[in-house]
Amino acid sequence: MNRQAQAVVLLLVGGAVLRTSLTDMYLRYVKQGLRPFLIAAGLLLVIAAVMTLWYEFRGSAKAAHDHGDHDGHGHGHRGPWVAWLLILPVFALLLVSPPALGSYAASRSGTALQQVSDFPPLPPGDPAKISVLDYASRAVFDEGRSIGDRKVRLTGFVVTGADGRSYLARMILTCCAADARPVKVALAGQVPTGLKSDSWIEVTGRYVPKSIKDEINGERIPYLDVAEYHEVAAPNEQYES
Structure with a gap:
């Protein structure tokens, strides 16, 4: 997983947190008073992801302009593939609406x-x-x-x-x-x-x-x-x- 993919995963996680906290769904996970903290956390994740993507694409464009693509350099640092597992809770938040405990x-x-x-x-x-x-x-x-x-x-x-x-x-x-x-x-x-x-x-x-x-x-x-x-x-x- 390169840095761009990491940023996309971070963007998905932040978006899922925001979607949950901006609806009543968050009440199935935390108490009402924690809503502002969830919104703030989701915004920070989205901002961090967007900034990472911006810097990565700007850096890639500059490297391609200065050195060209023939030398094979300029690849982003790759993180562990296990990081893709972060997508699973994202899908759970976006696609599944679990009931409150009863x-x-x-x-x-x-x-x-x-x-x-x-x-x-x-x-x-x-x-x-x-x-x-x-x-x-x-x-x-x-x-x-x-x-x-x-x-x-x-x-x-x-x-x-x-x-x-x-x-x-x-x-x-x-x-x-x-x-x-x-x-x-x-x-x-x-x-x-x-x-x-x-x-x-x-x-x-x-x-x-x-x-x-x-x-x-x-x-x-x-x-x-x-x-x-x-x-x-x-x-x-x-x-x-």
Whole structure:
């Protein structure tokens, strides 16, 4: 692989990063706050590739003018052929649109919550619309005191446990999909029936002082007493953080 080919590969990689970061596709790989860094990285790769090609073609044209092509010199430095493997992730980004992690990953990982001590008031509205992570944290670490008797509305996907119990879950990110972990809420009351795993639903209910242990890591999973639910389309940002 000569220097021109290396620059073309670099251009393809940068273009693929830009295409991903300028659409909602990037949300399947990293958290929302990292978008500016992805765009900057893609631009830098494209600029570096364009500048490399410009210098290479200018140098080749000058060499041909000064010395001619008969002496066989002027070939670019060749790098290892293994560099062509960089094209594979480029094709993956351009041609394949993988789904966000869902029930398969959630059912094989224990629920993940980090200790929280400060719980601000719930947002206004009846019901209060909060995240699955927020509800689970308030239910486990605050014993529901910051929720009280208010109705809450959560959105997530359905996970069916090995015991047949239904959970509402969301995957949370620290940085990217590689460190995604599930947060689960067990459902009581008007439990959704007839829904397949990975179905996205919006549930409205109240806190109940009841929880179970996750069968995978033994962590507490709080319950939500469901009053009503309905199916919804999967959101663009399927991860929480």
